[in-house]
Structure formats: structure tokens, C-alpha cells
Amino acid sequence: MSALTRRAFVLGAGVLAAAPMAAGCGPSRDARGGHVIVVGAGMAGLAAARRLADAGVDVTVVEARDRIGGRTWTDTSLGIAVDLGAAWIHGTDGNPLVALAAAAGADTVETDFENVTVLADATPVDPGAVQQTLRRWDATLDEVYDSASDAAGDASVGDALARFADLSDPLVQWAVASAITAEYAADPGQLSLKWFGGEGELDGSDLLLPGGYVQLARHLSQGLRIVLGAEVSRIVDDGSAVRVETSTGVVTGDRAIVTVPLGVLKAGTIEFDPPLSDAKRGAIERLGFGVLDKVVLTFDEPFWPSDPDVLGVAGTDQPVSDLVNGLRFSDTPLLVGLRGGTNAVAREALSDRDAVAQVIATLAAPAPTGWRVTRWAADPYARGSYSFLAVGSSPADQRALAEPASERLAFAGEATHREFFATVHGAYLSGLREADRILG
Numbered sequence: 259m260s261a262l263t264r265r266a267f268v269l270g271a272g273v274l275a276a277a278p279m280a281a282g283c284g285p286s287r288d289a290r291g292g293h294v295i296v297v298g299a300g301m302a303g304l305a306a307a308r309r310l311a312d313a314g315v316d317v318t319v320v321e322a323r324d325r326i327g328g329r330t331w332t333d334t335s336l337g338i339a340v341d342l343g344a345a346w347i348h349g350t351d352g353n354p355l356v357a358l359a360a361a362a363g364a365d366t367v368e369t370d371f372e373n374v375t376v377l378a379d380a381t382p383v384d385p386g387a388v389q390q391t392l393r394r395w396d397a398t399l400d401e402v403y404d405s406a407s408d409a410a411g412d413a414s415v416g417d418a419l420a421r422f423a424d425l426s427d428p429l430v431q432w433a434v435a436s437a438i439t440a441e442y443a444a445d446p447g448q449l450s451l452k453w454f455g456g457e458g459e460l461d462g463s464d465l466l467l468p469g470g471y472v473q474l475a476r477h478l479s480q481g482l483r484i485v486l487g488a489e490v491s492r493i494v495d496d497g498s499a500v501r502v503e504t505s506t507g508v509v510t511g512d513r514a515i516v517t518v519p520l521g522v523l524k525a526g527t528i529e530f531d532p533p534l535s536d537a538k539r540g541a542i543e544r545l546g547f548g549v550l551d552k553v554v555l556t557f558d559e560p561f562w563p564s565d566p567d568v569l570g571v572a573g574t575d576q577p578v579s580d581l582v583n584g585l586r587f588s589d590t591p592l593l594v595g596l597r598g599g600t601n602a603v604a605r606e607a608l609s610d611r612d613a614v615a616q617v618i619a620t621l622a623a624p625a626p627t628g629w630r631v632t633r634w635a636a637d638p639y640a641r642g643s644y645s646f647l648a649v650g651s652s653p654a655d656q657r658a659l660a661e662p663a664s665e666r667l668a669f670a671g672e673a674t675h676r677e678f679f680a681t682v683h684g685a686y687l688s689g690l691r692e693a694d695r696i697l698g
Contacts, residue, residue: 309693329634339469349459415454419434521640538669
């Protein structure tokens with residue numbers, strides 16, 4: 259496993275005209291699933307709705323946002339498509355998103371996270387020193403993985419790093435922030451050591467979408483009935499039908515698939531009647547939901563080398579751990595700064611200008627021509643970026659979250675996929691899983 263391999267969260271989106279919702283519209287009782295309500299128009303919800311609609315099932319998607327895509331969100335306000343949430347297709351071998359991108363006519367560009375230039379005090383670090391640190395870091399990770407096999411349930415990755423890594427070294431601090439905190443959207447002290455590294459990874463390159471994930475979301479959404487601006491407050495399963503109460507009215511169906519992020523389930527903003535089982539509520543509480551934020555900057559001219567895919571930032575308490583080089587996938591002088599875990603959450607309190615100023619000061623850079631700053635923890639329809647196995651949680655919690663609450667009420671989303679949680683392809687596959695469960 260490469261120390262700098264990323265999983266799936268830097269983002270895309272889409273906008274679809276809202277379909278009218280008739281209050282209390284009744285189920286059609288089609289033989290192939292009846293009327294199915296999909297809650298959430300992210301990748302899991304769109305995948306489920308697409309599969310069902312293509313099989314002839316009557317489907318209504320309700321989405322709280324004024325756009326589709328969920329935690330994939332392609333922004334074009336800077337004159338270029340930039341994914342503010344999930345951005346990469348992680349691994350090409352057997353990844354269904356590769357075929358989906360091709361069907362959508364979306365171009366892709368390979369990203370090599372090991373093609374990195376590390377900066378310290380805005381000056382490139384000697385490449386030999388960086389490579390030496392990365393070799394030591396790979397050995398450290400091997401020791402961490404080895405220690406996981408007999409780790410206690412309350413042990414954290416941070417506990418292991420304290421034993422095996424020189425955490426006073428600025429280059430090691432960058433490796434931790436980049437390969438763990440930004441990778442898992444969580445601090446080492448939050449991550450379960452027992453289950454660390456247990457997620458599945460696909461072979462092949464990591465691919466960026468220069469036109470953004472919005473292309474995939476729009477492709478999936480074609481012809482679907484999607485109601486935007488419909489924030490769900492209550493879901494009632496009375497044993498014969500499912501009633502979804504939203505800010506724009508009530509929709510009734512034979513079945514429902516809930517695909518909202520784990521962070522929303524944790525916040526309890528959706529009431530379930532009857533209440534979810536103890537097992538499912540316990541899983542929601544124990545599983546972790548992390549934060550990966552971005553500071554996107556554009557400039558008149560590039561002041562950084564064009565060759566590296568990534569610029570790393572050495573040292574502790576840095577405003578970003580890495581910056582993706584926009585010159586590698588566009589003609590625009592663009593840097594996409596990444597920061598994860600509590601560092602990201604704490605800096606969400608900053609104004610955009612202060613957040614940008616911190617990054618500019620770290621890089622000793624000229625004034626940018628434009629910027630975008632994300633705050634996924636503060637987003638009421640996400641409450642974070644993606645899930646992780648927290649201290650005290652286990653894969654059993656992921657399985658419990660994935661279990662249907664009843665014959666009529668199912669759950670999907672990246673947090674419900676045991677192997678590919680925290681990825682867009684995991685979200686997509688979970689939506690197909692629940693659609694296929696209905697189709698039998």
C-alpha cells in the first residue's frame with residue numbers, strides 16, 4: 259500500500275430543475291417495487307434511482323440541496339471546473355466509475371501522489387531528504403499495520419505512531435498530515451488501530467475529472483424525477499407504506515432508500531417512526547465521520563514548478579498539508595489546498611479572507627485572483643466529508659448501518675459499504691446494492 263495513496267473525497271455536483279411534489283401523493287404499487295422514494299441525490303441515491311428507473315420502477319428522489327451531487331460538488335465560479343468535495347476516481351481496475359465516466363463523455367487525468375515537492379518555509383526541501391523520509395515512513399506504517407493485529411478496541415493509530423514515528427520531524431509531521439489525516443479525514447488519535455488499513459483498495463491509477471464529478475451526476479440523473487430543496491424531517495414506515503415528510507410537502511411510497519451522509523444521521527435531524535433499532539443507532543454513534551476541507555486559489559501566473567502533481571507542506575499546525583497542482587489538469591494557475599481532521603474543523607471558524615491569507619503566508623505567495631473555501635463540517639446536509647472506523651467502532655457497525663430497517667426502509671451511502679467506505683465508488687455500489695435488493 260503506497261503511503262501517499264488517496265481514497266475518494268475531493269468533489270463534483272449538478273443542478274436539475276426541481277420537479278413539483280404533490281403532498282401525500284400515493285404509491286403506484288408497481289409489481290417491480292412499487293413507488294420507491296430515494297432520500298438524497300448524491301452518488302448513492304442517483305445510482306439507486308438510475309438502476310430502479312431503468313428497470314421500470316416508479317422512483318422519486320428528494321434532495322435537500324438546490325443541486326444534485328451531494329458531497330460531489332463541481333464549482334465553476336473561478337472560471338474552471340473545480341471539485342470542492344470528492345474529486346478522484348480511486349483505482350481503475352474494476353472501478354465502475356471508469357465506465358460511468360466514459361459513458362458520460364468525461365475526460366480523466368492521472369494523478370501521482372508520489373510525484374511531490376515538499377516545501378518548508380516556502381522553500382523546496384531537498385528531494386533526497388524527502389525520499390529518505392518516505393522510505394522511513396513506509397517502514398513506520400508497516401510497524402503500525404503489524405501492531406493492529408493484536409490491538410485492543412480502544413487503541414488508536416495515534417498510540418502506535420507515538421511508538422514508531424519521530425513526530426518531532428517536520429517531514430514526518432507532513433507525512434502524518436498527508437497520508438493519514440487528509441487521507442482518512444480524521445486525526446490518528448481518532449482512528450481505530452485494530453481496523454486501520456482494513457479498507458479495500460483498487461489497483462490502477464487515481465484519476466481526476468477535469469470537467470468535474472458533475473458530469474457523472476448529470477449523466478445518472480437524466481430523466482429521473484428529482485425534487486430539489488426538499489429537506490427531509492421525518493420518515494414514517496407504517497408497515498404498508500412509507501411517508502417522507504419534507505420542507506416542500508409529503509411524498510408517500512411503497513419503499514424508501516435513505517442515502518443521507520452519516521453525519522446527518524448522527525445529527526438526528528431526520529426523525530424515524532418507528533425509531534431505528536438499537537443496533538443501527540449504536541452503529542451511527544460509534545462510526546466516525548471526518549472532515550476534509552479545501553482552500554482553492556487561482557493566480558495570474560504560476561509561482562510554483564509545473565512538474566509535481568502535489569506540493570506538500572512540512573511542519574505541524576500548517577493551514578494545509580498538500581496542494582494539488584492545477585497545472586497538471588488545466589491551463590489555469592490553480593492550487594487546491596487540502597486539510598483534514600480537527601485542523602480542518604478548527605479553521606472552519608475563519609473567514610474566507612483569513613483562511614486564504616494563512617495559505618498565502620505559508621507559501622510566501624502573491625495575492626490570488628480568486629478563491630473558494632469549503633466548510634463541510636458546517637454544511638447542514640453533510641456534517642462532514644466521509645466515514646472512518648473510529649476508536650471503539652468496527653466493521654460490524656458498517657454492516658449494521660447497511661441493514662434495512664424493515665422490508666420497506668433501506669439504507670445506502672459510502673458509510674454502509676464495508677470494503678469501499680469513504681469513496682465515491684463505494685457510495686455508487688451501495689446504491690446499486692439497495693436497488694438490486696428491491697428488484698430481487
